[in-house]
Amino acid sequence: MSNNKYPQEFKDEAVRQVVDKGYSVPDVAKRLGISDKSLYYWVKKIKVPAKKSAEQEEIRKLKAELKRVTEERNIFKGSRRVLCKRVKERYAFIKSRLEVYRVKAMCQALNVHRSGFYAWLKQPLSKREQENQRLLERIKASYVESGGVYGSPRITHELRRKGETCGENRVARLMKQAKLKANIGYKRRYFKSTVPALIADNHLQQQFVVSEPDTAWVADITYIKTYEGWLYLAVVLDLFSRKIIGWSMQPNMSKDIVIKALLMAVWRRNPKHEVIVHSDQGSQYASCDYREFLTANNLVPSMSRRGHCLDNAVAESFFHSLKTERVKRKVYETRNDARADLFDYIEMFYNRKRLHSHLGHVSPEEYEKQYLTGS
Incomplete structure (x- = not known):
């Protein structure tokens, strides 16, 4: 290609x-x-390197200073009273944030010496601290055994069944310090229901088994959570092999994302005859630009009945596999991190390696090769 x-x-x-x-x-x-x-x-x-001008160097310095000021501000977020506490309590504050901020920055912000902090770290733990560490290990074990879904109330009950006499408040405090939080998955996102300007007939009629490639494609959109905001993923899947033949990842759920995903599918497959493209009745799929793209590329629009999610069950099944096998309820640091991981799952694992039960436990790529070679 x-x-x-x-x-x-x-x-x-x-x-x-x-x-x-x-x-x-x-x-x-x-x-x-x-x-x-x-x-x-x-x-x-x-990777072609660009020469830095004096202006770019000045911008770099300003960004570094802004980063320092922002970091100092974030250190005190919700905890500015720590400046009024004793030195050892400030040391404890620094220790609780070692995984988030630099020691040098925290010591400067709290007006303590790094040497004093490191000397304090080497002091033997009190009996109470030793007991907290022992208890935290048991809390972590219970948390892992639950698959990360237990919060402090259930973990407290679990520990009491095993002979511990701890209170829930203590468990909750230790879990918070260790950044252990019950993982309950994404909250369902609800979008305002609108009546699309154009509605296509349902040509697919839940006929999800086809005998040749590029007979029917299904399209859908899902969302992935990152700390920068939502990342939307639009895909186009060939019903013959269940292969993802087109995709696009964008920070906004606009009509462009579905057109770009479909454009990738057309570039990859270059169909010689009409192809049914089935989707839900989302506004992106009802837009004039999307419909014009379909017409220009010999593609036949098909839409699910309103409120019947099973009409697009194959696309929903792919998203379920993606989120249970790779995303696993996690929140990505950045959209770029999410893009890289989703690309790896779709292009390097799902299409080429993942054994699909519907295909006789071969990958979509292998299934298409077998069809072409007649094996």
Whole structure:
């Protein structure tokens, strides 16, 4: 496949696997089924160094100063009274935030010496602290055994059944210090229901088994949580092989995201005949631009009945697999972190390696190869 058949978003995520994740070019190229030469070229283009001007250097210094001031402000967020406490209590405050902030920055902000803090760390723990550490180990064990879904009330009951005499407040405090929190998954996002301007007939009618590639595609959107905000993922899936043939990841759920995902599918498959493209009745799929793109590329729109999620069950099933096998209720630090992980799951694992029960326990890629070779 030539380079011009790879969308820019695909290239960017492939390069990110090399530049940010540290994988070798041959390894990534092999897993994606592309040539080493193409990937080397994409990486070279993005890694060309730029000379820093005096203005850029000044901007760098200002950003560094802003980072320092912001870090100092965040250190005190909700805890400014610690400045009025004794030195040892300030040391304890610093220790509780070692995984978040630099020791040097915290010592400067709290007006204590680093040498004094490190000397305090070496002092033997009190009996109470030793008991807290022992109890915390048991709390962590119970938390892990529950799969991360137990909060302080259930863990307290679990510990009491095992002979501990701790109170729930103490357990809650130790869990908070250790950043252990009951993981209950995403809250369901509700979007205002609107009547789309254009509604297509349901040509699919829940016929999810097709005998040839590029007969029917299904499309849908899901959301992934990051600390920078939501990241929306739109996919296009071929019902024949269950392969994800198009995708796009954007910070906004606009019509562009579904068009870009469909554009990738068209570039990859280049269908020679009409293809049914089935989706729900979301406004993105009812937009004029989306409908015009379908018409221009010989694609036939199909829409689920309103309120019947089973009409698009295959796409929903893929999202379920993605979130249980990879996302696992986690919150990514940045959208770029989420993009890299989702790209790895879709392109390197799901399409090429994951054994699919519907396909006789082979991967979508292998299933299509077997069809083409007649094996």
